[in-house]
Amino acid sequence: MELSKTVNLAKELVCIKSVTPDDNGCQDLIAKILEPYGFSIRFISSNGTKNLLAFHGTGAPLTLFLGHTDVVPTGDETTWDYPPFSGKIITKDDGKHYLYGRGSSDMKGGDAAMICAMLEYIEQKPDHKGTIGLLLTSNEEGDAVGGTPYVVEFLKKENIIPDYCIIGECSCDEVFGDSIKNGRRGDLNATIVVNGIQGHAALEQHAKNAVFEASRFISAMLDNPIDNGTQFFPPTSFQVSNISAGTGADNVIPGVCTLRCNFRWNDLQTPEKIEKHVREVAKSCGIDCTMDFREEGKPFLTKEGLLIDALKASIIEVTGITPSLGTSGGTSDGRFIRHLGTQTVEFGPVSNLIHKVNEMVCTEDLDSLTRIYVKTLEKLMK
CATH class of the missing domain: 3.30.70.360 (Alpha-Beta Plaits)
Structure with missing residues (x-):
């Protein structure tokens, strides 16, 4: 079976054992992928946490993709059907293919979709309007010390305030496309x-x-x-x-x-x-x-705005599903970005298997997620 660029990258990331806060080379791999496309790349490290900050283009609007490369511990690995860092592709009874392993859903699949969407958009529009950014941390699943809040202070100091922030965390409740998280408790x-x-x-x-x-x-x-x-x-x-x-x-x-x-x-x-x-x-x-x-x-909420409108329209175009807006589920690093005044949402795969034994994500959903992000960029960066 031939895998897409998104699934291949997600698979490669899953095979890296990056238990929080140890990035273990994930961000170096991503930086090497971004560099040929002309991204300016900065590594910001503090208290054992590694952060990657990358930008392409100049000026407004600034659309920031936000994610993390760390994963939660696996627990007893003998309870897993396959090694949790194998990145195995399996086929389930529904006939669909799934990327298996710790972090496949939360959130290396989302990371891969964000990255591949940025690159696809830049290939189509190398001289695009505004700035596309990526922030990845290795300490989202832990206490966040030295992580996204540390980088946010850097952004404030440099007066780099994103207009929009898209987080590739699992947001869907039952089927892919059914929910955008426009806030969290x-x-x-x-x-x-x-x-x-x-x-x-x-x-x-x-x-x-x-x-x-x-x-x-x-x-x-x-x-x-x-x-x-x-x-x-x-x-x-x-x-x-x-x-x-x-x-x-x-x-x-x-x-x-x-x-x-x-x-x-x-x-x-x-x-x-x-x-x-x-x-x-x-x-x-x-x-x-x-x-x-x-x-x-703290809780955060984005009630309305161009970001929600663009993302919702893109989801409908790709999946045919009209997503609801919700705030249920776990928190995310969006809570640190939203308080900059940035329109902030989470949209990613179905969340039913995150942090579980035998974590996996549907490869078809990852490819659809990539297309949704590309379409959203097209609408935001006009």
Whole structure:
């Protein structure tokens, strides 16, 4: 089977083990592809994070493609059907071909589509109006330290403010083309240490199980949602991502239980409001605990504009599907770009397999994604 340029590049990137924040050569490979087309290329590194910033053309408008080359860990590789960095092309029961491997969906397939779309457009219009840019970071899946927010500060200092930003993250819900994410909720993490009284498992009358206390707190949080959502955003969510307790001995009642919690918050909230809510819930239950909160990113929203109009029209032309606008799902580095005043959207493959064992992406969708990006550039860069 002959693979397209987009799928070949995505396959090559998937075969590079670039677990966050280690780029491991992905951006060097991409730079070598861009250089013959006349891109100005700059590598910006900080705190172990590598960023690639590339521009073609001059003046306005500036359309920036935004992505990341890092991937989440694979977990136990023996649970995968094939090696997770094999870049294998498989055929499923639906008769379609899929690129298999960690990062195929999130988001090396999107990276490849953005890059190949830029190059195809430049081949057609080497003297195009305005500027086409690409920003890739190796620390999107991690804490973003030294990543996109660091580069945004550089852009502000240099007065390089994109007019439009397209992010190739997975945005579609059920079928390719069904959703543009024109915003995302904010991201807030908390460490909550619940205190009990350690004791012998056979003398429960002299102890208080911290896990039971933590479970009471979790139940109370689920019974008291933070909000019910807004016109543009779903409700603020509460999730327990990690839990630890105990001494390792079977006959000891744990005196401490540590919860790692995550909140995805909408435009009704602030980190301060969420923290107040959580503390009030714990107090109402009589939970003895300490809490530490850390904001990871604010919500962002692009309600309307030329970017949404151009992208929506291009999706309809290629897929025949009219996409909805939505803000559900995870956050992205768009939260750092939007606050420059840049019209910012995410559009990429279907999101149902990201971060999972046996992650894969339909190769047909990647080729369609490339065509959509080319058409969008044609509409934006007139």
